[in-house]
Amino acid sequence: MRMIDLYIQEVTRRLPEKSREDIALELRSTIEDMLPDDYTEEEVKSVLEKMGNPAILASGYLDRPMHLIGPRYYDVYINLLKIILPIAGVISLISLIATTMFSYSGDEAALNIILDLAGHGIWEVLSTGIQVFFWLTVVFAIIERTDHKQSQTPLTACFKEWTPDDLNNIPYIPKEKAISKVEVFLGLLWTAIWASVYFNAASLLGVYEKGSNGLEFVTPTFNQEVLISYWPLVVIVIGLEIALDMYKLKTGHWNRKIAVLNTVMHVVSSVVFIIVISNNQLFNPTFVTYITDLFSLSGDFGNWFAGGAIFIFLLFAVIDIYQGYRKSSLQK
């Protein structure tokens, strides 16, 4: 009967070559046992229905799992993914920024480069993420299929089964006190952004006008010579910020020492900021004229702008200092 043949074929094609013939023979004899001597097609159908879906029957014969990553490895897999994905994303972003900076010829407006970089950055991070996800999944799917241990107990991150001793390796940190890696990373990113803006202010900050080649740079905001003359102070602030971020990453939670260091960093950077911005030679006269005309302002634009900037800068510094002390004094 054709239907029986087809059913057996559907089961055995999913099985390893060497066991096919034997299982086919047994299935046929079983199916025929279940049928009366003179069977109709309807009877065959009802017997095959009892036998069930060929895929399920075949998977019963196979020791191979019917999932990609089972309970034993799932937790390790997810944890690794959480660790590796952000690292891979950051590395690909940094390498993209580095290549762009080295190949920068100086012809194009800096803002165009940055917009271009943002677009490429998103694409690069996405494709790296997909690559990491794919290969990690493939590796775990292979491990799942080559591990023939009977145990289904989930594994911890060290690929061992859990014991109470594992608890000793976990620091107890209340959520409020914790310093996340994201927080440190954003801090470093912020430092990198303002530092590169500072050193490239002449070609970055200023007035842009729509030209034939996209955005065109018209006039810089600052008097670059005056601005750059403060570089030793700025380097000190950069150093302090990076050092503090590294220390935060190492410690992992807020404490009194970090709160104090945070205050020192903010005080130093505020002082430097006020020194730099209150220099009345800082702004490029062309820029001041341009802005004054554009918004038809009266009075001294430089003073007005500097005052506002200092106020905002100090406000954020005070808020951050306060948050640092608040978090460090939280009770466990």
Add this chain to the structure above:
Amino acid sequence: MSTLLNSLTTELRRGTLTLAVLSQLRTPQYGYSLVQLLEQCGISIEQSTLYPLLRRLEKQELVTSSWDTTESRPRRYYVLTPYGIEIYQQLKKEWEKTSQELSLLLKGEDNE
């Protein structure tokens, strides 16, 4: 029967299937005769579970199998090995212990 009750019942019975099959293999049986024997005792077993289970038991060396070609259609007979008999006896004791403990628990509930 609700689907939840259905799946819980299936889960409850799944563990006992191996014991049920082993108990009937003290004498040689082929696939369909085993199904009939089990059904006579009210135990219904999915075909797609039984045949792979028999293969697995053979791999674990609890049963051996041989083809009998003397009858009109060739049949594969399964029977317990000495090791299989030993395991079966121990599994049986475990089951009796479990069912006693459980009936004690369930009886306690009725009295309250």
